[in-house]
Amino acid sequence: MNDLDIKQQDAKALAAGYSKSFRMVEILSIISFWSLSIAIAVKASAFTSTYPWVLVAALVAGFLMADFVGGFVHWLGDTWGSTEMPILGKALIRPFREHHVDEKAMTRHDYIETNGANCMVAVPVAAGALLIPLTIEGWVAPALFALVSIGSMIFWVMMTNQIHKWSHLEVDEMPPLLQTFQRLHLVLPPGHHQTHHTAPFDTYYCITTGWLNWPLAKLNFYRHMERLVTAVTGLIPRKDDIGLEAALKVAPLTSADAPKPSPQAL
Numbered sequence: 001m002n003d004l005d006i007k008q009q010d011a012k013a014l015a016a017g018y019s020k021s022f023r024m025v026e027i028l029s030i031i032s033f034w035s036l037s038i039a040i041a042v043k044a045s046a047f048t049s050t051y052p053w054v055l056v057a058a059l060v061a062g063f064l065m066a067d068f069v070g071g072f073v074h075w076l077g078d079t080w081g082s083t084e085m086p087i088l089g090k091a092l093i094r095p096f097r098e099h100h101v102d103e104k105a106m107t108r109h110d111y112i113e114t115n116g117a118n119c120m121v122a123v124p125v126a127a128g129a130l131l132i133p134l135t136i137e138g139w140v141a142p143a144l145f146a147l148v149s150i151g152s153m154i155f156w157v158m159m160t161n162q163i164h165k166w167s168h169l170e171v172d173e174m175p176p177l178l179q180t181f182q183r184l185h186l187v188l189p190p191g192h193h194q195t196h197h198t199a200p201f202d203t204y205y206c207i208t209t210g211w212l213n214w215p216l217a218k219l220n221f222y223r224h225m226e227r228l229v230t231a232v233t234g235l236i237p238r239k240d241d242i243g244l245e246a247a248l249k250v251a252p253l254t255s256a257d258a259p260k261p262s263p264q265a266l
């Protein structure tokens with residue numbers, strides 16, 4: 001892929017797109033997220049002695065789902081839309097574009113800028129989960145599983161950006177315990193994540209543990225999804241991120257758009 005003529009946006013212009021009003025929304029989202037998460041924990045804690053294994057299974061299921069959901073949202077943000085779109089462009093798409101042109105920028109972001117957007121996405125899910133009734137006879141265990149797995153999933157989705165940020169720190173900035181977790185692959189290891197930062201940024205989107213990156217790449221999951229979206233909408237994946245020419249080489253619409261083999265390769 002070294003012959004791709006990748007045209008990315010200006011890092012300074014992308015960083016300048018972070019506005020004061022969006023920061024206020026992020027602060028409110030973080031407060032709402034933690035309030036709702038505590039409410040979920042309190043609601044579930046009444047069942048620790050009656051359904052302990054349901055709680056354990058749901059916590060693990062949520063952890064696994066978070067790697068997929070976080071990766072899927074990352075793929076959406078990297079692949080579709082543009083920073084020029086109203087609301088979504090500045091608020092949600094801009095950080096994805098910025099991260100590909102300046103991968104260290106996020107290490108300079110504080111707690112609010114790192115985690116605010118993920119909290120914003122998680123708030124309506126947490127509020128919906130709290131509506132799950134835990135009193136219907138015969139349905140307590142599945143309802144409890146749903147509540148706690150959603151609660152665990154949104155917690156780890158919220159942590160995704162923090163874990164992602166840790167993977168971009170210099171080694172001397174990382175606490176020893178974090179390095180141990182990364183080495184054990186319990187959180188995203190920096191070396192593993194660099195596969196995503198190799199142009200044209202079209203694989204290894206999962207950034208919580210990264211456990212699902214290899215199987216999803218083997219299944220060609222994202223290329224199948226992109227072909228489906230292009231067939232329905234006509235949009236070209238990664239056009240805003242790397243420019244039309246490179247985007248067409250990565251995901252050709254017709255065989256005429258496909259990259260020609262270089263003379264050396266013949």
Ligand SMILES: [Zn+2]
Pocket residue numbers: 074078096099100196201
């Ligand atoms: Zn990315």
Ligand SMILES: [Zn+2]
Pocket residue numbers: 099103164168193197
């Ligand atoms: Zn990264």
